[in-house]
Amino acid sequence: MALDEGVRVQMAAIVERYPRSRSAVMPLLHLAQSAEGELTDEAMRIIADALDLTTAEVAAVATFYTMYKRRPVGKHLIGVCTNTLCGLLGGDAVYDALSDRLGVGHDETTADGMFTLERIECQAACTHAPVMTVDWEFMDCQTPTSALDVVERLARGETVVSTRGPEIRDFEATEHTLAFPDDGLANQGGEADAIMLAGLRVAHELGMSAPPVPGQEP
Amino acid sequence: MTVAEQSAAVQPADVVTVTVDGIDVRVPKGTLVIRVAELMGIEIPRFCDHPLLDPVAACRMCLIEIEGNPKPQPACAITVTDGMVVRTQRTSEMADQAQEGVMEFLLLNHPLDCPICDKGGECPLQNQAMTAGRGTSRFEGHKRTFPKPINMSAQILLDRERCVSCARCTRFAEQIAGDPMLELLERGAEQQVGIGPDAPFDSYFSGNTIQICPVGALTSSLYRFRARPFDLVSTPTTCEHCASGCSLRTDVRRGVVNRRLAWDDPEVNEEWNCDKGRFAFQYLDRGRVETPLVRESGGLRVASWPEALDIAARGLAEARGRTAVLTGGRLTREDAYAYSKFARVTLGTDDIDFRTRVSSDEEARFLASQVAGMPMGPTYADLDRAPVVLLVGLEPEDESPIIFLRLRRAARKNSVPVVVMSPVRTRGTDKMRARWLPCRPGDEASGLAGLSQADPGLVAQLSTPGAVILVGERLAGVPGALSAAAALSASTGARLGWVPRRAGERGALDVGALAGLLPGGRPVDNPQARAEVAAAWRIPADAMPSAPGRSSAQVIDEVLSDVGRAARDEPRVYDALVISGLDVADDPRADDLRRALEGVPFLVSFATHHSEVTEQADVVFPVAVVSEKAGSFTDWEGRTKPFSAAVRGAQTITDARALAMLADVMDAPIGSGDVGSLRAEMDALGRWNGPRPSAPDDRPAASTEGTALATWRLLLDRGRLQEDEPHLAATARPVEAVMSESTATALGVAGRSTVMLASDRGSVELPLRIDDVADGTVWAPLYSEGCDLQALGLRHGSAVSVTGGAA
C-alpha cells in the first residue's frame, strides 16, 4: 500500500469508528484496495500491524469476501449480474457481448488494464434487470447494445453516468468510498427512478393511499 | 476433570436426569450431550468436536435426535437439560440417516488416498466411514483438488484435499496456543486451512494440530511417510525436556523412536505438549557413546566393561574423599538417587550438584528450606482457580510451556489474574492476559521486597487463599530474589512454586543430588537426618559425610586452584571428578568448567553422547538414554511420573546400574541399581519430617549500572537435545535484541536495524526490535544460534554494553 502519512491518518480515522479496533479490518481492506487497486500481501501486513492481528487473521477475512481482489483489477470493474433473474432476463447476453468485446472471461482483465469483467450475484436491483455495475455503480436495465456503448465510452475516456448514482470514476475511487462513504456524491443520481416509483405512480393514478390515522384528518 | 469426577463433586441441585437411547443417567447440568453419551459408552461419531476446544458444531457429524425437536441436533453443542430425551444413531432413524448423509458429504471431495496417507490405520475419518458411512459413493462429479502438500511451517505440512474443515487446528492455534497464525482461508467449497503471507505457523505448540487433525491433512516433516501405525510399538513415557512433566506416547519402529505424541494426562498436560517434546528426539540415536572408553597415550580407546570398571575403581579409590560429582539436570530420579548414594557411600563425599546453569548458594538454601523433599504443590490444578498467580523470573512459554498453556486457559476460561514481574512484556504475557509489572533485570529482589508499597492491591490478592507465586531458574542469579520470594510467600500465605527448566532437577533435588541435602530434603548437617539415611543405606552413621559439601561453582573454583596448589606441591582439594550427562556449554562458566575438566587428575564420565566431557575423561561409561530405560521424572509440582523403556531390549544400562557395578568393584556397594529396588529404597526413606534450615535472607544487590541484560533460554535454541532437528529449529523464535523506544533513543541506537551487545570478552551483533521492555534494559536470548551470551560472561542482570550496528 502506498503508505504515505495520509493513508496512516485515514486508517486511524477508520479505527476510531469502532469500539474494538479489529472491526476496522473490512474498511481498511477497502482502503488498501483504493490505494493499490488490489489487495497486496504488503497491505495485509500493514493492516495486521495496525490492528495487532496476525497476517493470517487478516488473510482469513480478506479471502472470505468476493470484493477483495488478490490480483490487480483494471481501471474499471465491470460486473454483470447473471443470477437467475437478471441472467435469464438478458444478463447472460449482456455478459457474452462484453466478454466478446473485451476478449476476457470472468474475473479476467483486459491486456490494457482498462477493464476487469466479472459475473456477479444478485445486486438487490432485480426490478432493474438486467443489471450491470461499473465500479459497483448501478447501470440498470441494460441490453447488450447499451452495455457495449458504456464500455466504448469508458474506453474513449468519455463521461458515463450511473443510472442511479454519480458519474463513473474508477474502481479505486469507489473502494475509497466504501472506506469513507461521505464522499460528497450522495446527492448525485437524483430522486427515485420510474421503477422505484412504479407503485407510487399507480397509486396516484388510482387515487389510492394509506388509511388516515384514526381520529385525524386524512 | 472427567464427567464422572464432575458428577461426584457437584451438588444434587446441579444434576439433571436425561435419557439416552432409553437409559436414564444423572449428569451435571450443562454437560454436552456428546460427553454424556461417551460416559455411557455410546460413541457418537464426530470430527469438529474436541473436549478441550470450544464447540463449533461445524462438521454436523454428531447429529442426534432430541425428543420434541423436529430437526436433528449436534450432540457436541447441545447441553443437557432435565428430562431431555436423546436418541443417538443407535435408536433413531433420523440420527442415523443424518449421520450417513453427512459422512457421504465428507467423502465427496475426499481423495480416499488412505493407502499412502500417514493417518491410515488411526484415522477417525476412516474409522467412522466404516461405521457411519455407506458402502459406495454416489457422487460422479469432479473432486476438488489442490496441488500437494503445502508448508504451514518448516515442520507442518498440509494436504488440503484431505481436510474436512473441522477447524480443530485453527481453533487449537487460536484458543489453546494463542497463536492465530493458522486460519481458515477462502470460502465455501474453496475453504482451506492456511497461513498469512510469508508468516509460517511458528507456534511452539504447532505439532498438536497434527495430533488432533481427524484426517491426514496435517503431517510433520519429521514423520511424514516414515511408518504406518501398525508397525509401531507405543509406550507411555514422560518427557525429558523440561520440568512441565508431560505424559507422552513414544512410538518405536524396529528399535528406533519414530514419533512422539502427547498422551492424555488431565492433571498435567491434558492432551497437549510443546514442539520440543514432540519433535526433538533425533538426539536419542545420534552421536552415542557405544562402548566403554579408557584413556591411553593421550587418546581414548575402546575397553571392555571389566577393564573400564577396574581403571575407574582404582582412580576413584585413590581419590576417596577428594572427589566431586556433577550430575547435570537431566537424570531420572532413580539415576540421580544412585549418584546421591554413590557420592556419600562409595566416594565418601557430599560434594554433589545437579546444577549446570546459573546457581548460587542462596538458591541452595532456598531449595533446602522451601522445596527439597516437600509434598506436592502448588499444582497445575491450583493454577486453574487461583485468585492470582504471580510469575517472577519465569517466562513459561519458553521455560515451562505447559504452565503457559494452563495459565492461558485459566485466564481465558476462569478469568484468573496472572501478573508477570519481568523485564519484558512478551507475547506470552499477552497470551496469558497477564498484567505486566516491568522490572529491570537484577531488580527482582527489590521489586518483590517493595511490593507491599508499590502494589498493595497485588499483595492483597496474594494474601487470598489459593494464591500462587511461581519463580524461575534465573532468579538464582539475582541476589536476594529467592529470599524475597520466600518472604513474600511467608507474609502473604501465597504458595510458592519453584519451576526449574530441566526435567531432572526437581527429582535430583528431592533425592539428595545437591550438597548439603540427603534424600527427602534431609539436611546433611542434622545427625538425625544422617542417621536415618545411614540406616537405610546400611552403613555406619559416622561413615556419612557430615558437613555440607561444595556446590558445582565451588568445585570448579577449587579444581582451578588445585592447579596452583599442585605447582606449589600443596595437596589438591580434588583428585577426581565424576560427571554425568551435562553439556559444558550450559554452564555459565563454561570456560572455567572446561579448564577444570582438563586440570583435574582423574575424570570419570557416564555418558550417553560424546561430548566435551568425554573428550577429557579418563574413563567413559556408555549409559542409556531415556527411551532405553525405565525411570521417572519429578515435575515442578513435585509430581513423580514413572515410565518404562520405549525401546525394548536395548543393550544399554542405566547410570544407576553402572554406578552399582562400579561401587561393587570399589567394595563400597550401593545395591543393584535396578529401578525397582531404587524406588523401593526411596519410598522407604520418604521425606524428612524434622527441622529445616530457615529460608535465606539475602539482601538485594545494587541495581545494575548502565544497560542491564535480560535473558533466558528460548524454548527452541542450541540445546543439545535439539540437535539434528532442522525442521524444528526453523520454527524457533527470531534471535534478536529487544529494548524500549526510550532505551534505544537513550543509547543512540534508535533506527538501527542491528545492535552490538558486548562484554569484556567479546560481542555479538543482533537485529534490533523495539517493544515493551523495562527502561535501561536490553533483552536477548541466552543461548541461541549465533548468540551465546554465557560465552561472553553475561547473564541475566549483567551490565552490558550496547552500541549501534547496521543502520
Place this chain on the structure above:
Amino acid sequence: MATPLTPVITAHWDVPDLFTLEGYRRTGGYRALPKALGTDPDAIIGTVKDTGLRGRGGAGFPTGLKWSFVPQGDGKPHYLVVNADESEPGACKDVPIMMANPHALVEGVIISAYAIRANHAFIYIRGEVPQAIRRVAAAVREAEQAGYIGTNILGSGFDLRVTVHSGAGAYICGEETALLDSLEGFRGQPRLKPPFPAVAGLYSVPTVVNNVETITNIPWIINNGVEWFRLFGTEKSPGFKVFSVSGHVVRPGIYEAPLGITMRELLEYAGGVRDGGRVKFWIPGGSSVPMLTEEHLDTPMTYEAMAEIGTMLGTGTPMVFDETISVVKSVTRWLEFYKHESCGKCTPCREGTYWITEVLERFEHGHGQDADLDLLNEVCGHIMGRSFCALGDAAATPYPAAVKLFRDEFVAATRTPVDESYPPAAGYVFSAVGAR
C-alpha cells in the same frame, strides 16, 4: 374488493430531494423522534410489540418481542445493528429504501436504539451498493449536524453514535450472527446459537439486529400509533410492506401495499405479465423460499397464508417468470449462487451445494440421468434441517419445489439441453421490444 396500494414508506419518494434532511423534514420527517425521546423506552418497546410488527428480513420474527429480550439494567453496553446486507436473489427493497428515503431509516435507528438503550448503532450495508451507502452515510452526517445523533440528543440525555459499515461481498453476512462476526472483523460465518444476539451479540453484549425495512417502519409507528398500524394487514401479519415486483411483468418496480394483498393484485398493478403472457412460476420472497405457480396467485401474501401453501413470505419480494423460462436453468443458477455463497463452515451446505450444482449443470446440458432426479431430492434432504444455518436450508429449497411442480422439465433435460427447449433469447426482456 381489491386490496389498494398504500404507500407509507414510499409515499414521498417522488419528492426530488427526499433523501436530504431538508426534503425528509418537509414531508414530516423527524417528528417521531422528539415524541419518542419523550417516552419511556419500555413504552416504545411495548408499542412496537402491540403493533405486531414482524421482521422484514425474511424470518418474520416479532420485532417488539425481540427488543424485549434485551436484558435491561445489566450494566453492559447494548448495540443496535441494522441489517442492510440485502443479497437474497430477488430481494430489492432495502436498497431502494436507503437510496430514496435514508433519513426514515436513520430516524428509525435513533428511536430503536433509544428503546433498547443502545448508545452505538451500526448500519451494515452490503458493499456492492455504493450509492445506497453514500446516501445513508450522508443522512447520518446530516442528522448529526442537526443534533439528532450525538450526545444529549434534543436535550433528552440520550447519546448515540451511528457507524455506517460497508460489507465486501458475502450473502451469508445477511445471516445475523455471521453479520456480527463480520462486523467484529472476522470471517462472516454464523455463530452457534444460543446465545442469541439479544443476550450476547456484537462484542458479546446484548444486540438487536433488524432489517432496514423493519427499522424504517418505526417512525410511522411512533407517529401514528398501534391502531393505525393494525388497519393494515391481518391479525398475524399486520402492517404495510414494500414489495419489489420483478421479472416478466410490464412494470417491474416497488409497490407498497398491506400484507395480505395477493400476487394477482400486485401483478395487476404491475401491468400483468409482459406480452400478455402467463405466469409459469413465481416466488414470493427470494430464491430461498419454494416457488409457486399460477394456482397460488390468489393466496394472501401473509406470513401465515404463505406457510399454509408450503412456502414463505420471506423478504416479500416477488419474482415472476413467464413461460419462456426454463425451470431447470433457473434452479441451476440459484444453486450456483448458493454454492458460491456457502460460507464453508458446515459440511452439508459446503459439500451439498457442490454436489447438487455438479448434477444440475449436467441437466442443463441435457445430460441428466433419471436416477439423479431422486438422488437430488435425497441430497437436498440431507442438507435441509442439518446445516448450521438457514443458508443450507435455502440451498435445499429450490430443487425439491421445482421438481415437484415441473418434473417433466427435468426429465426432458436428461435428453435435451435446456437452451434448446427454452431458447434463452425468448426470456430476455429486450428480445422483442428492446430495452425498457
